[in-house]
Amino acid sequence: MKNEAPDNTDLHKLGELIKDIEVAMLTTRIRDGSLVSRPLQTLKLDANGELIFFTDAKSHKIQDLTDDAGANVAYAHPGEHRYVSVRGRARMDRDEDTINELWSPAQKIFFPDGPHDPNLMVLRIRVRDAAYWEAADNFIARAFDFARGMLDESPSNLGEHGHLQG
Incomplete structure (x- = not known):
């Protein structure tokens, strides 16, 4: 997936x-x-904050x-304990420049x-906002933090939760 969003945003x-979540x-x-x-394959996050996908004009999602x-x-990337939920608004088009830029032989299927x-x-899904969850460290460190939280009153550091604006 191409990430064209401006740096430091x-x-x-x-x-x-989301770049390595197919x-x-x-x-x-x-x-x-x-x-x-x-399911859909994300092809790009553009500089305007739109997630871009290809879809079939006859699919039910178009009517929805x-x-x-x-x-x-x-x-979801379970292997890295990373999860993201994006809220947005959709629009559809047949922009030839976008199609030609993102086309790959695999799309022929x-x-x-x-x-x-x-x-x-x-x-195109225009990102309104997003929430994410990432686990801290590796499995052993997470297990240790979880066990420590069960045994004393200190909060466990099981990861990071954040909110992003579109």
Whole structure:
């Protein structure tokens, strides 16, 4: 994933937190008010604070996001005990420059006609804010902190929780 967010900003930190997480879960609200999540590959976090994905124009998420542009994108890296939840608003387009910039041969699995596939759309989620959780140190240090917290009244340092603005 490309991280083009300006350095020393919350958005850049968001990009760093998610850069090596290949698949995110996009959650939308459907017409009956319930929530639905599905996996997507994040291709880029641009300088304007938009997460960019490719999606199929015929997918249900397009209708969901047309009815209600609010969305959540969740990232998890269990191996590093890192979790991120992003709130934002969606918009869709067929911007050829973005498609050509982010196209890779692997995309052909989903869009057999290549970058000019009529079903290929760019999905952009404008980051409103994000919450993240990162575990402290390694497993042994976390286990020690957890045990210490159980035995005395000192708070355990099990990691960092933060909030980022879009």
